[in-house]
Amino acid sequence: MSEGKINKTVYLKDYCPPDYQIKTVHLSFYLGEEHTRVYSKLSITRSLGKKTPLILHGEALKLLSIQLNGQLLTESAYQINSESLTLHQVPDYFILEIETKIYPQKNTTLSGLYVSEGNFCTQCEAEGFRRITYFLDCPDVMATYTTTIIGNKEKYPVLLSNGNLIDQGDKENGEHFAIWQDPFPKPSYLFALVAGKLSSIQDKFITLSRREVNLSIYVQPHNIEKCTYAMASLKRSMAWDEQVYGREYDLDNYMIVAVDDFNMGAMENKGLNIFNSKFVLANPETATDTDYQYIEGVIGHEYFHNWSGNRVTCRDWFQLSLKEGFTVFRDQQFSASQSGSVVKRIEDVNRLRTYQFREDAGPMAHPVRPESYEEINNFYTVTIYEKGAEVVRMLHTLLGETGFRKGTDLYFERHNGQAVTTDDFVKALEDANQVDFSQFRLWYSQAGTPELHVQSSYDADQQTYSLKIKQACPPTPDQPYKKPFHLPLTIGLLDSQGKDIPLQLVGENNRIKGTQTLEIKNQEETFTFENISMSPTPSLLRGFSAPVKLHFELSDKERCFLLAYDNDSFNRWEAGQQLAVKIILSLTKDYQEGNLLKVSSIFIEAIAKFLENYKTDNQSFIAQLLILPSEHYLSEFMEVIDPEALYQARTFLRKTLAHSLKDYFNTIYHQLTSEKPYSFNPQEVARRTLRNICLGYLMMLDETEIHQRCFHQFKTADNMTDSIAALSYLADTKSTERESALSIFYERWKQDSLVMDKWLSIQASAKRDDTFEIVEQLSGHSAFKLTNPNKVRALIGTFCQNNLVNFHHPSGNGYKFLGEYICKLDPLNPQIAARLVSIFSFWKRYDPKRQTLMKDQLEQISRSPNLSKDVQEITLKSLKMN
Structure with a gap:
């Protein structure tokens, strides 16, 4: 220090x-x-x-x-x-x-x-x-x-x-x-x-x-x-x-x-x-289409703050999620209403599980309403924002749309012009609906990601189906013991034809068609449904109704059944994701052990069925289904993270899909080509997204003809979405088209700072063997500026946070590079430097050699003269990580 x-x-x-x-x-x-x-x-x-x-x-x-x-x-x-x-x-x-x-x-x-x-x-x-x-x-x-x-x-x-x-x-x-x-x-x-x-x-x-x-x-x-x-x-x-x-x-x-x-x-x-x-x-x-989506979401977020943040503000910085969690939930609702709720929900959950769950398991884990801080700038986190939004979403689920609106009306009326707390927010919802959320408040005071362990049983004689649910929350640095949470578990039961079975709990008179929300409050409880004439396939945590890790054994056949028939689109996607997770983790182990890599046909056949129906099915949904779980998300399933093995396993599955489904990808790519001028609407966004994902799979084949097709799209595209997609695929290759495309792009856009951020980011994310050397060269390029946060995020942030296989190269060059830039940035902009330090926070999740190399960088940073409070807090907490 x-x-x-x-x-x-x-x-x-x-x-x-x-x-x-x-x-x-x-x-x-x-x-x-x-x-x-x-x-x-x-x-x-x-x-x-x-x-x-x-x-x-x-x-x-x-x-x-x-x-x-x-x-x-x-x-x-x-x-x-x-x-x-x-x-x-x-x-x-x-x-x-x-x-x-x-x-x-x-x-x-x-x-x-x-x-x-x-x-x-x-x-x-x-x-x-x-x-x-x-x-x-x-x-x-x-x-x-x-x-x-x-x-x-x-x-x-x-x-x-x-x-x-x-x-x-x-x-x-x-x-x-x-x-x-x-x-x-x-x-x-x-x-x-x-x-x-x-x-x-x-x-x-x-x-x-x-x-x-x-x-x-x-x-x-x-x-x-x-x-x-x-x-x-x-x-x-x-x-x-x-x-x-x-x-x-x-x-x-x-x-x-x-x-x-x-x-x-x-x-x-x-x-x-x-x-x-x-x-x-x-x-x-x-x-790009993604830029347009972000603009709409952020414009909405800041406007919604006029009431949820400005007219009613937070009493102290511990209450930061009072305004941010609530407003993120509001901007998520708004964006879903504009572009489609299913895909938006998938994107939000992906971000939560990739980054917030990881934060919950690290040295900077903290409750949605923290108990303490050293530097408040370090608490503008995914826990405050995204998990805070999930907490508000659960309140919305428990109260229903009408009840939630009654509660927020009372909240704004009661506290207009005041600085208040998260307890005041929950109290308004309680008073408006005459309910008790005392136990629910634990979501604000307890850190960590709860885990639900579910077991099922079917009694054919009694025609009953039971779900036994146990909840537990792993200890976090400041909270070794956690009380049970109050959470909504939204479920459905599917019959053999994939139809939702009407649900009636034993002892209750009402019979609910389709989806039902169970309120989980105890560490262990059992819910039994009657009049179930066949052993059903359960669809649990529909819509991701609570920010938890769900542990429930399903066979590959059952997951494929849910993927094909579940009425809850989120759970259809989730079934595909969990199949992919299982396959990639198995491939990772095989790679580590030197075994021959192979993929079961069941997943390929399931994907093929969706590609067959791309004209009539939801193209946005199919596009999301084709995006395999990220290496970040996959790493959370590994006790010791192996970046090289994960990358090779995920890449092998992508290549297998590309070879097996090449004809589908070719057909869809050509048939979704459009001569119409660019327009931004949900249908066109879905078309471009699916078409470009198909191109991405075809580029995995590393064939000259496909490289030329990709380069042609890059040169002829009338919009940044198609242009940048093609450029990003070319940037991963060693083709002659790669250098031409990067040079053309630079010459055309070198005067546009935001577009140059894309140029930097694409090269920093490339999985080539020489990416580190390229990033080093770009850090001295005129397009890069250390005092501009967007430039730092585009080049250094992208390489160190998103290019896991290259950043975590066994040489440790990536670690040294990041450590040096943190020390350069800290005197200039401590907030941005602190964001970069957090990349080192999970050093103990890796093998001993990488642990030593990352720890060395943290120790060097801690010894820097005049270290900012922002960087010092994260550095020291990371070094103390158990």
Whole structure:
């Protein structure tokens, strides 16, 4: 550990309401080329009975002056250090005026006020506002803000902040000003400021109550033609939130700004959302279908935060999932309504099981509502977001759509304008529906992924079918013992024809057609169904009704039966996935033992049946079925992860399918070719996806004719989806077409930063033997920029996190490469460096040689001078991993 740096742990149990509240905030920014002066005027009230000193947060600030009730304070009246400003003697109510100097042009952390491509912008969540001025920078301090921005009119013609524009005009010396006022009290993390040379597109939205809202999207002038889809997504989001949740927008303006340098996807600042450019900019030539889907989802997510995050915000950072988990669930609902619920659910579960389940089993495991943290930036995790969304989804399942809406209506009504907790959220759902969710709250306080072990039995004489269910949750670092969870287990029973059997539990009068949701509450319980005339095939955890690992023995024949007939599309897909998991893990073992690799025909025949019916079946579903489980997901089934063996086994299955089903893939590829211009809609997305997956399988055959076909698609494609698919397949080969395609792509798109991210990522993900050397070369390429998070994620993140076979090469070169870049990044941008450190967190899951090599890198990182709190926390917790 770097000398002299000890992280302070913050505990939920120590939470106390703030001793002071700030009621109004007046901010004035004087934007400069070398520094910016910030003047704040705060009206502050001491909480009744409190006599503690006033301690304001502050980082990387140069204090110029302080006035208390109009009196200039001398240095003897306050104390200042690198993290705070303390005033020991203050009255019960007072006006505090503070002037500071900050240096946005040098702020590579991208937290607080910084400059991106010549434009000023902010990122204040979680604790960036303290890098702007001294303040009570915590979410339960809510104030109204009036913001004045002054800057050079030629360099910064656009001046934006939260709320409504109340005045603007010119000043002397070529400067101008704008004054913005936000009438809604908000915490400082929702403050935003943008200034620069920006162009905009404008639109309007008429709310249910017939109010007119002005909509604006601001981007750099050369990107103005790429905003149309984002604006359409925004309007669909606004209409959907009114229809499904009854939530209207509340300001006169809703503004979005896209910037290239951004640590996150986007930020929901009240009325002025700041976005990473990749989640706003799109046209068919530069954006893929996936990009369009992400844009719609992220636009919706940030808009939905206006109520689930802004109007009702979190009391403290332990409650982060109050806004993020709920809002992720809302954006998942929205996206499913636009593009199809089944495929969206598959994508969401895939992400959860690949990354969140892994997090639950690692050194950074934590509950949805953590009990402690050292650096809050490290807790913007898949547990907070995705698992938090699954917890809300379970509440939705248990209450039903009507009951859940009643609960959320009460939640918004009861807590409008307040900073509250996850308990407050659950309490509103309880009160609205007269139910008790005391046990359910364990989902917020217990870490880890529960496991359900299910056994079944059929009694032909009694015509009953029983499910015996045991639940257990493995210990996590801070929680060795777990209480039973309350969870919904949605099931169906299929007869010999694949039809759902009506379900009736013994002792109950109602007979439910098809799917039934069982409420699991005990460590062990049995559910018995009567009037079951034949031994059924069970379909368990339909729709992935709870974020658990299900252990239930099914034969390959039974899984193929579910794959063919299950009425729950998610479970049809899941049956195929589990068949593939079993096959690949068996191949992995054979590879390790030097045995001949072979694949049972049952899986190939099952896939062939779907390909035969591709014209009449759901093409999106078939496409998902053809995507084999990822190496990340497969690795969770291995006690000791063997990246080489996993890669070889998965590749062998892909090649086997390619050889066995070549005629199907050829036919589908040609028949799904279309001469129509690009359009983004569910049907066309499904067509392109299935066609390109078929091309991917054909490329596994490594035949010259197919390489040429792929290169032809690359050259002639009228859209980025088809172009990038072909390029990614070529990038994996040693064909002559590979270098030509990469060169053509670069020359065409070298001026487009976001497209260059794709170019970097494709090469970093290639499974060639020389990929590491290529990545090293690209790290010195002009297309790569260490201070831009998107570039780091595209090249270093893709190689180290997604290219397992090359990153984990026994030489350890990948580990050394990552360790060096973490140390380079940490002084510049600790948040991005910390994300990269987490890749090393699972070092003990590998063989002894790899363990030693990864541990060496963690130890070297821990000894780095002036290590950030972000990186230090993850590094030390990883080293302590049991």
